[in-house]
Every structure is written in structure tokens, then in C-alpha cells.
Amino acid sequence: MRQHQQAIAKAEQAIRLCLDNLEQDGHRPVFHAVPRVNWMNDPNGLIYYHEAYHLFYQHNPFSPQWGNIHWGHMRSRNLIHWEHLPIALAPSEAYDRDGCFSGCAVEHDGRLYLFYTANIFTSPQGLPDDLLQQQCLAVSEDGGLTFRKYEGNPIISSPPEGIGDNNHFRDPKVWRHEGQWYMVLGTKKQGRGKVLLYRSENLLDWTYVSVLVESDGSMGHMFECPDLFTIDGCDILVVSPEGMKDHPVSGYFAGKLDYATGRYEHEGFHLLDHGHHFYAPQTFQGPDGRRILIAWMPMKGSELGKSWSGSMTFPRELTLGSDRRLRFKPVDEIARLRQRATRQPPAPFRLEEGSLELGQGTELELIVTFNLRDMTAAQAGIRFFASSREEAILGYEAGTNALFVDYGHLSASPCERKSVSLGNGRPEELKLRLLLDHSAVEVFVNEGELAFSTLLFPGPDSRELSLFARGGCVDVEQLELYRLGQDL
DSSP states (O other), rough: HHHHHHHHHHHHHHHHHHHHOOOTTTTTTTTOOOOOOOEEEEEEEEEEEESSSSEEEEEEEEEESSSSEEEEEEESSSSSSSSEEEEEOOOSSGTTTTTTEEEEEETTTTTEEEEEEEEEEEEEOOOOOOEEEEEEEEEESSSSSSEOOOOTOOBBSSSSSTTTTTTTTEEEEEETTTTTTEEEEEETTEEEEEEEEEESSSSSEEEEEEEEEEEESSSSEEEEEEEEEETTTEEEEEEEEEEEESOOOEEEEEEEEEEETTTEEEEEEEESSSSOEEEEEEEEEEESSOOOEEEEOOOTTTTTOOHHHHHHHHEEEEETTTSSSSEEEOOOGGGGGGGEEEOOSSEEEEEOOOEEEEEEEEEEEEEEEETTOOOOOOOOEEEEEEESSSEEEEEEEEETEEEEOOEEEEEEOOOOOEEEEOSSSOOEEEEEEEEETTTEEEEHHHHTTTTEEEOOOOTTTTOOEEEEEEOOEEEEEEEEEEEEEEOO
């Protein structure tokens, strides 16, 4: 316990020294969860506990680069104001000396239990496969402020022989079902990702049950950050496959888990987000029953000259459509950030060839609905983070019936153009909801059927916002624009 306390004290001292020399950064998000300084990755331990929402996260308190992974900790009463708490977990023991990797939190008998992956590098180089990963436990008895590592760690030392590799065996997610505890874990074998299911009576002794899903060879080489939860009787399994594309990918299966046999019957894999920066999502159930998701928005802070690296998405409420596909929307608490509505023309109106200026800003929520039935324009959409030198574009292309994002015209950290088909038939309406928070950009399409999350770094003068139509006209049925900011 003393070693752990000393390791946390050392990390907190490093953070204080960084904060003393912190410079103002116009790209730092305001209403998204970001670290005090330095590196952030995967959200961990999302839970509503002691009348507050808790967000733990992977954190390097010493550098804006990945490494020396601790668990940072934030707390919120309303999902929009995040209070930084002392670091929860630090590498301090022989079994986790090279990092306290991702995991989860559960409440039991009033205590808060953190499950995490202990990491050891097994070669001096710390190569990607030279790891030993085991599952461990820490417990808080003071409301989640301090944690004591379980003296019996590790609680799971390796996957079953022949089932998984213990150098890639991580990210426990635990939940309770009909009086028993269950855990999913990510692993790999022969270059194919898997999700394993475990069962326990007491949170300490775990029994392997089954392989829930396995890559068929087209879904990368490792399944990270699994999460299993139920919405409207459907069991949703979230995974983040490594090596599937050239950018982070996270998605889900919809199906039914037979808890007695461990067999998971499921449909195909669907992306949770089509943006450039969305990974390692984790969900939890709020006190009102909502299923809420938060994911990591990765960035290379050191290459951008930043004192911080990484953000979380704004919390999203998940629901299930009649097609057994998830829908996503910002939690309703976002209304508390709407300081005042900006002036805009009353809808409906016709947007002719050209653009309609809506003002300037980088902390905004824009909701616009285009009527596509009588659209003659080849393209229509939103131009933001714009100036005479650069711009970001979110648009609809009539010829391909596709939504596209084009960030290639930004001067710093540009992203390639991406498009997603809206199906075989053109919809009658297209509803776009855009959140801007300095560098964090989140887009929700048609009441959350699609989402795009990206971190962008425009110049300080790139603040213009407008609607556009090219090659014809389009009718605008709805237009709402809000300035967003922290209320006091």
C-alpha cells in the first residue's frame, strides 16, 4: 500500500509542476473531458457511484506521449462539469510495474471495485508483443477517492492454454446478471482477435466459460476493450479491433447471450462511429436507466506541440432501433451548455446556390434539417472552422446519396475525405447535428443513425460557420444554432 501511495504522490507532483508552467491553448476543449496535462487514452471504470458519475482513464502524468500508464480520475454531478480527482492507480507492484492498463468499475456492498490489466514488458525494448498481461483488482472504501490493490493479485493470470495469448490479454469489463458476476476480456490467438467470457461468485475467483466472438481473419489481429450490455432484450457486444483499418475502429455485434452455455448468437459487425478519432468506447448505466457511452478521441499531442494529448467524446445516450441498430445522441444535459441562441433566419427557407453565413465560433451546437425531396443542388451541407485559408466541410452528395466529411483543407493535422452511403433510396430529409468544442468535432446524422468524431486543429482565425448549396438549391426545414459554454 505504501509503495502505491508513493507512486501516486510522485505522479501528482509531476502534474503540479506541469500545471505551474501551463500556457493557454485555444485548441483545448472546454466541455469535453480532457486531462489536466499530458497523455490520455481509453476511458475506464465508467460508473455512477455515490451520487456522481466517475470517469477513470488511461493516463501518463509525466509526458504527452503514451507510456507509464496510470489511471486518472474525474468526477461529475451532471456529465458536463468534470472535477479532477487524485490519480487512482499507479504502477507500483512487481506484477504491474510497467502499467495499469484498461479495465472497469463495479459497486459491491458499498465498495468500489476497479478491475484492470497489469502489464509487464518482458524485453528491454518493450516491443509490441513482449508483454505479460494479467487481470488485477483494487478496492476503495472511502467513496472512490483512494484504492488499495488486492493482496491476491493477479486474479486471472493467463487465458486458457490454446485459447489466447497472455501477452495480449486485457481490458476486463465486469457486470452482474441474476446473482452472478461476469467478465469479458480481449485476447488474440494466431493473429485473430477474440473475446472471452468468465464467471464468478465473489469477484475474486473467476472461471473461464467460452469464446464469445472471434475474428474470421478480416477483423484485425486483436479485440480490445470489449463491453457487453443489454438494451431492450438485445445483448450488445462492443469491441475495438486492432489492425482492421489504417485508423482506429470500434463497433458492435447485436445478438443474444445464453448465460448457461456461454454461447453468443449474433448478427454482423457495425461501426459505432465513422470519424477519424474514436476508439475504446465504454458504456455504463446511469441512475435513470440510460445506457451512456464515452469513447477516446486520440491525438498526438507532442507532435502538435501540446501540453495535453487526447480527449473523451461528449457522453452519448444509446438506444436500439427497430432494425436492431444502435442510435446515438448527446446526453440531454447538453442543454445546460446552451448559453444563448444565436440569430439565424427562421426556417423553413430555400438555400440558393452559394452559402449562408451563420456567424463565427468554435463552441457551438448546430442542428439543421435539409429537405432532400426537391433538392436540385449537387451538394449541400455545413462549412465550419473556416477562413480565407482553410475550411472543414460536412456535406451531402446527391449523385451518390452519401454523407461526406472533408477535412483535407485544414492546415494542421488534415484528415482525408470520408463518405458513407445513406442507402439505396434518397431519404426525404437529412438531419445533421454538429458539436464543436475548439478541436473536438462530433456529428450525429438522422437522429443518431450515424456518428462522426474527429479532432481538428484549425488556425486561430478559422472560426466561420455557414451552410452551402452547390449546383442548385435545397430547402432548409429546421435550423437551430447555440453558443455552448460551461454554466457556473
